[in-house]
Amino acid sequence: DAGVTQSPTHLIKTRGQQVTLRCSPKSGHDTVSWYQQALGQGPQFIFQYYEEEERQRGNFPDRFSGHQFPNYSSELNVNALLLGDSALYLCASSLGDSLGTEAFFGQGTRLTVV
Amino acid sequence: AQSVTQPDIHITVSEGASLELRCNYSYGATPYLFWYVQSPGQGLQLLLKYFSGDTLVQGIKGFEAEFKRSQSSFNLRKPSVHWSDAAEYFCAVAMNTGFQKLVFGTGTRLLVSP
Numbered sequence: 001d002a003g004v005t006q007s008p009t010h011l012i013k014t015r016g017q018q019v020t021l022r023c024s025p026k027s028g029h030d031t032v033s034w035y036q037q038a039l040g041q042g043p044q045f046i047f048q049y050y051e052e053e054e055r056q057r058g059n060f061p062d063r064f065s066g067h068q069f070p071n072y073s074s075e076l077n078v079n080a081l082l083l084g085d086s087a088l089y090l091c092a093s094s095l096g097d098s099l100g101t102e103a104f105f106g107q108g109t110r111l112t113v114v
Numbered sequence: 115a116q117s118v119t120q121p122d123i124h125i126t127v128s129e130g131a132s133l134e135l136r137c138n139y140s141y142g143a144t145p146y147l148f149w150y151v152q153s154p155g156q157g158l159q160l161l162l163k164y165f166s167g168d169t170l171v172q173g174i175k176g177f178e179a180e181f182k183r184s185q186s187s188f189n190l191r192k193p194s195v196h197w198s199d200a201a202e203y204f205c206a207v208a209m210n211t212g213f214q215k216l217v218f219g220t221g222t223r224l225l226v227s228p
């Protein structure tokens with residue numbers, strides 16, 4: 001079982017550019033959540049996708065958008081990058097969206113905006 | 115709004131000594147509580163979780179945590195620390211609704227001295 005895989009592992013972008021991060025959930029999982037972890041901070045919830053729909057969103061601007069595909073994989077898009085978007089972006093997958101299910105995290109994508 | 119406080123940013127423990135990491139939460143109802151561990155360059159791994167029932171929960175790697183409603187706490191403990199336990203530890207809370215959005219604390223970095 002490959003677990004949750006994220007790509008790329010590292011990325012450097014310039015202010016104002018756009019970026020797409022990708023996540024493949026653990027086999028059998030249908031729910032994907034995205035978190036942003038700034039240096040020295042805990043992860044912050046961005047949004048969750050279930051059945052190809054955004055279920056709930058955290059306190060992030062519309063520059064952050066996402067998508068879930070029929071195979072349950074997901075993308076996180078960030079437009080008009082700011083220096084403050086530099087962070088580790090974590091994807092978590094689970095089976096269903098109930099609290100009784102464990103969320104499995106990928107190793108993350110380290111985004112640096114210069 | 116939910117919040118999680120981990121008052122200790124860093125903790126150093128001698129190998130073989132006992133460990134207790136503190137976590138306090140703020141939430142109006144019975145929370146769902148989690149402890150995750152993050153090793154350098156890695157994603158988050160679930161150590162244990164509390165939903166209901168016995169307030170002392172056992173997790174992986176010899177960790178346990180105790181839920182104390184009166185103190186709004188969910189402290190993580192281990193009787194004997196190993197050098198491989200050095201990592202960042204995050205406490206998280208989720209609302210007890212049918213949706214898993216995790217709110218994390220800022221983390222405690224555990225250093226293990228020989």
